[in-house]
Amino acid sequence: MDIEKEFEKIGGTFLTPSRQIGSSLSGIKAFIFDWDGVFNDGRKSDDSGSNFSEIDSMGLNIMRFDYWLRHNHLPYIYIITGMNNQSAAWFAKREHLDCVYMNFKNKREALQDICNNANIKPEETAFIFDDVLDLELARLCGLSFMVGRKSNPLMLEWIIRNKVCNYISGFSGQDHGVREICEMIIGISGDYSRTLDLRIKFTGEYEEYFNLRNSVETRIKA
Numbered sequence: 001m002d003i004e005k006e007f008e009k010i011g012g013t014f015l016t017p018s019r020q021i022g023s024s025l026s027g028i029k030a031f032i033f034d035w036d037g038v039f040n041d042g043r044k045s046d047d048s049g050s051n052f053s054e055i056d057s058m059g060l061n062i063m064r065f066d067y068w069l070r071h072n073h074l075p076y077i078y079i080i081t082g083m084n085n086q087s088a089a090w091f092a093k094r095e096h097l098d099c100v101y102m103n104f105k106n107k108r109e110a111l112q113d114i115c116n117n118a119n120i121k122p123e124e125t126a127f128i129f130d131d132v133l134d135l136e137l138a139r140l141c142g143l144s145f146m147v148g149r150k151s152n153p154l155m156l157e158w159i160i161r162n163k164v165c166n167y168i169s170g171f172s173g174q175d176h177g178v179r180e181i182c183e184m185i186i187g188i189s190g191d192y193s194r195t196l197d198l199r200i201k202f203t204g205e206y207e208e209y210f211n212l213r214n215s216v217e218t219r220i221k222a
Contacts, residue, residue, distance in 0.1 A: 003187045011170025018188050025189040029124040030076035035088045037130035038147050041174030052091050059179035066190040068209045076118050080110045096216040103222050107137045147177035
């Protein structure tokens, strides 16, 4: 299967050839997700909460499982949000992510803390983002993937012209851009059919992975 063609069919844009992205993915140890506009459409309630989709949650879980199958250890998974977002915290605890950074408007500080705690380098991280406040971090991380949307054509043109990220999704946050990016990552670096077959069984490799995943205690840093 030609991964680039498959994802270009749904509107995805590769700023970096998929083969080169795959080579870089082999050295990635941590995946960092922005929250608002990435897992949702960016709308928030008066208590600063915002929702998420189970479709994206499954994509993240399958990507994590595929990584474990290839590396025999879990990737680090983080969420960074500029708000006190209890929905993000609840999701992270349920999915046993490593840490949620809340009220971090300067996301560089969160990246520094991630690297210090996990003993990794910025180039060993991949960042999934959507907007202007994320652009500095997108340039600092080893790989970056943007959740696209049609409402900011000038920013998209600027990002493409300056090659700020490696891939822009065809689908927006409200239409499951996270799932698209997770499947793209598996398609480039893993074996999607094998990963899905083993996930469906829910025994053997997936059970071992699932028990290990559930042993992760989520930290909340604000």
